[in-house]
Amino acid sequence: MARTLLDVPITFDVGDRLTTHAPMVHATIHGTPTKLIVDTGSDVHILTIELAEQVGLEAEPGEAGTDSTGASVPSWTLGQVPVQIADQAFELQNVVAITAPAPFPGWGIGGILSPQKLHPTAWAVLDLAADRFVLLDGDEADLTAWLTARTPAMQLLRLARAEGDDTILVRAAIDPFDEVVTMLDSGGKRTAFTAAAVPRDAAGPRTSSGRGVGGTEHFGAEITDQWLLVGGARVSLPTLIIEQEMEGRDGLIGMDVLRGTVLTVSGDPHRPVIWQVPPVYTSWRPDR
Secondary structure, rough: OOEEEEEEOOEEEEEOOOOEEEEEEEEEEEOOEEEEEOOOOOOOOOEEEEHHHHHHHEEEEOOEEEOOOOOOHHHHHHEEEEEEEEOOOEEEEEEEEOOOOOOOOHHOEEEEEEEHHHHOOOEEEEEEEOEEEEEEEHHHHHHHHHHHHOOOOOOOEOOOOOOOOOOOEEEEOOOOOOOOOHHHHHHHHOOEEOOOOOOOOOOOEEEEEEEEEOEEEEEEEEEEEEEEOOOEEEEEEEEEEEEEEOOOOOEEEEHHHHHHEEEEEEOOOOEEEEEEOOOOOOOOOOOO
């Protein structure tokens, strides 16, 4: 039987009746409350250097990294950082600090949590339909039984992890094209694929698909009325962004698709990704 280690609300509220696309949880670091974005597209835990200095964490200069747009981002290493979420204490490993993106301080956001790296053995459940973040300990059969009992009306997809980094990578396609490595990104705003993955005339308005943590915006051509094929489901995409290139992948499924679904991940690349989707997602049978 699956054992619940944590069950807390997800919030999208950033104050003054404003919301963001990114799911967040309330946390406490060295006695200081903050909000952390729960981002399956991050392969490390990240805190802002401003919060790190405020709470007295020791920061060592690190190598400059790149954000999701490919922009260079200065960084510091913080090592292990204790964090409390509700009444549960965790030890975040190999934490990186960056300069706070412009909106973070005013929105009370102190960093980014990589859910697949929060616990060494547990499954991280991002219930983006009921707005809950849950950690479950148990094997795959226990997890599947728990998820099915919790949301019996949803279709359960079992997705093999694709090779790559420690983000959540699977294989998906835009109908009728071939499958490509695709990130399931709870920190991403809009679903986007590269021009190589969708080799057709992508004439459409130039549109932003979101920003990297360095503040640089993604832009691409917006096309309409597409179908996403993933793990036995055919998902309607009213709009899709076509970008020229991405780092380490050719597709990204963002919160425009993930919101209203239940995404379960873990740090073990040999475990599948379990994705529960509403019945309005049309079933299909791969025949090519």
